[in-house]
Amino acid sequence: MALMTAKEYVDSLRKLKTRVYMFGEKIDNWVDHPMIRPSINCVAMTYSLALDPRYEDLMTATSNLTGHKINRFTHLHQSTDDLVKKVKMQRLMGQKTASCFQRCVGLDAFNAVYSTTFEVDEKYGTHYHENLKKFLIYVQDNDLTVDGAMTDPKGDRSKAPHEQADPDLYLHVVERRPDGIVVCGAKAHQTGSINSHWHLFMPTISMKEADRDWAVSFACPSDVDGMYMIYGRQSCDTRKLEDGCGIDLGNARFGGQEALVVLDHVFIPNEYIFLNGEYEFAGMMVERFAGYHRQSYGGCKVGVGDVIIGAAALAAEYNGVEKASHIKDKLIEMTHLNETLYSCGVACSCEGCATKAGNYQIDLLLANVCKQNVTRFPYEIVRLAEDIAGGLMVTMPSEKDFSSDTVVGRNGETIGEICNKFFAAREGVSTEDRQRIMRFIENICLGAAAVGYRTESLHGAGSPQAQRIMISRQSNMQEKKELAKNIADIK
Ligand code: SF4
Numbered sequence: 001m002a003l004m005t006a007k008e009y010v011d012s013l014r015k016l017k018t019r020v021y022m023f024g025e026k027i028d029n030w031v032d033h034p035m036i037r038p039s040i041n042c043v044a045m046t047y048s049l050a051l052d053p054r055y056e057d058l059m060t061a062t063s064n065l066t067g068h069k070i071n072r073f074t075h076l077h078q079s080t081d082d083l084v085k086k087v088k089m090q091r092l093m094g095q096k097t098a099s100c101f102q103r104c105v106g107l108d109a110f111n112a113v114y115s116t117t118f119e120v121d122e123k124y125g126t127h128y129h130e131n132l133k134k135f136l137i138y139v140q141d142n143d144l145t146v147d148g149a150m151t152d153p154k155g156d157r158s159k160a161p162h163e164q165a166d167p168d169l170y171l172h173v174v175e176r177r178p179d180g181i182v183v184c185g186a187k188a189h190q191t192g193s194i195n196s197h198w199h200l201f202m203p204t205i206s207m208k209e210a211d212r213d214w215a216v217s218f219a220c221p222s223d224v225d226g227m228y229m230i231y232g233r234q235s236c237d238t239r240k241l242e243d244g245c246g247i248d249l250g251n252a253r254f255g256g257q258e259a260l261v262v263l264d265h266v267f268i269p270n271e272y273i274f275l276n277g278e279y280e281f282a283g284m285m286v287e288r289f290a291g292y293h294r295q296s297y298g299g300c301k302v303g304v305g306d307v308i309i310g311a312a313a314l315a316a317e318y319n320g321v322e323k324a325s326h327i328k329d330k331l332i333e334m335t336h337l338n339e340t341l342y343s344c345g346v347a348c349s350c351e352g353c354a355t356k357a358g359n360y361q362i363d364l365l366l367a368n369v370c371k372q373n374v375t376r377f378p379y380e381i382v383r384l385a386e387d388i389a390g391g392l393m394v395t396m397p398s399e400k401d402f403s404s405d406t407v408v409g410r411n412g413e414t415i416g417e418i419c420n421k422f423f424a425a426r427e428g429v430s431t432e433d434r435q436r437i438m439r440f441i442e443n444i445c446l447g448a449a450a451v452g453y454r455t456e457s458l459h460g461a462g463s464p465q466a467q468r469i470m471i472s473r474q475s476n477m478q479e480k481k482e483l484a485k486n487i488a489d490i491k
């Protein structure tokens with residue numbers, strides 16, 4: 001089958017029986033739900049750009065498994081060039097949506113599980129790698145969106161999976177049958193879960209022998225029997241449910257999505273299992289997935305950064321301060337920070353190398369440095385954007401006020417007229433445009449999109465401390481000491 005169009009993707013979601021809950025109720029038509037649809041539009045963009053000849057080189061690739069032309073979001077990286085193109089594709093997607101577009105978690109999972117299963121099979125003679133290859137060919141040929149699912153709820157963080165008071169706090173095998181396994185548990189903060197056709201589950205931490213039943217990786221359709229999702233709230237999310245508040249949304253078309261994904265005795269046939277008790281490989285899978293996803297942030301957050309820098313520059317123009325030297329300097333600083341993140345994303349890609357399985361992996365140290373910078377720089381970019389925008393981004397009356405006919409003034413002025421009078425921008429700029437850019441900045445800095453741009457920059461792909469542990473492990477301190485000893489003539 002050829003690449004799907006955006007419309008075909010949205011229609012394909014309608015055929016799924018995915019169980020979605022929000023505000024304590026089941027949502028049947030979740031595809032058209034106003035709080036969910038912007039996140040579907042984001043994933044749909046991964047389909048429409050792949051069919052746009054201008055972006056073909058970035059958005060598509062040739063499958064090493066079939067030789068077919070596929071969406072790059074389903075590709076196994078075959079070179080450092082592929083790794084760089086991935087980052088560029090993500091920057092482009094961030095520029096087009098100013099949101100988290102979700103499909104990367106599956107891409108990162110494919111690549112991590114592909115190389116790990118190869119090494120598991122090598123040691124144990126299992127068939128996980130073949131299972132994954134068959135699954136991937138199906139995904140690529142049908143141009144599916146797959147959610148990479150890693151983060152368990154984790155309960156008491158001081159305890160291993162098998163020590164938890166409730167064993168379900170980490171996803172685990174509860175029954176082994178000749179034809180497959182039955183699993184129970186959940187994955188939290190699952191980006192794009194509802195918008196995905198399938199899920200690819202992985203363990204979330206390194207494990208020891210006692211955690212054998214928790215060392216499990218597999219794929220299943222998103223509407224498999226026993227699986228359901230509870231939608232995560234975002235700041236200001238119910239603005240999407242209000243009529244006549246399009247401008248107040250800041251970004252009416254696009255958004256991210258996270259949910260709690262629960263697996264309640266889900267049966268997984270053998271052919272979709274990629275790890276089943278080989279606990280010593282759990283850490284490898286986690287480390288590789290995290291590495292890829294930390295690279296990803298050097299692309300997606302940079303694309304969103306491009307949009308927010310542009311928005312801050314427009315806000316300055318609308319306020320008539322674009323020539324002030326401190327404004328110019330703040331925009332330079334934002335650009336410097338944003339391009340530093342991009343440099344890290346590109347660098348860890350260029351320094352990548354082939355895995356034993358043949359697909360390419362990023363440089364782990366540089367990917368972790370990339371993500372560590374992402375835990376900081378977007379916060380500074382947001383601070384500068386708020387500085388330039390001014391307080392109006394959080395104090396402005398609603399869109400309904402701006403269009404209200406209710407008389408409020410002594411001379412019969414309406415609320416709308418009063419708002420337009422007092423929130424007028426510089427000459428030649430409409431009040432509405434100023435309103436729009438303020439709300440847009442609000443959306444990214446502390447509204448619904450702040451989930452993706454701020455807090456996800458901190459905690460997504462692992463919280464800051466997780467990268468510091470990896471940086472410490474990869475830093476090769478002994479070699480650095482030898483360098484110093486050598487030049488200082490220390491024997
Ligand atoms: Fe992709 Fe970035 Fe969202 Fe992760 S946070 S899924 S890398 S857009």
Ligand code: FE
Nearest residue numbers: 191456460461
């Ligand atoms: Fe993420």
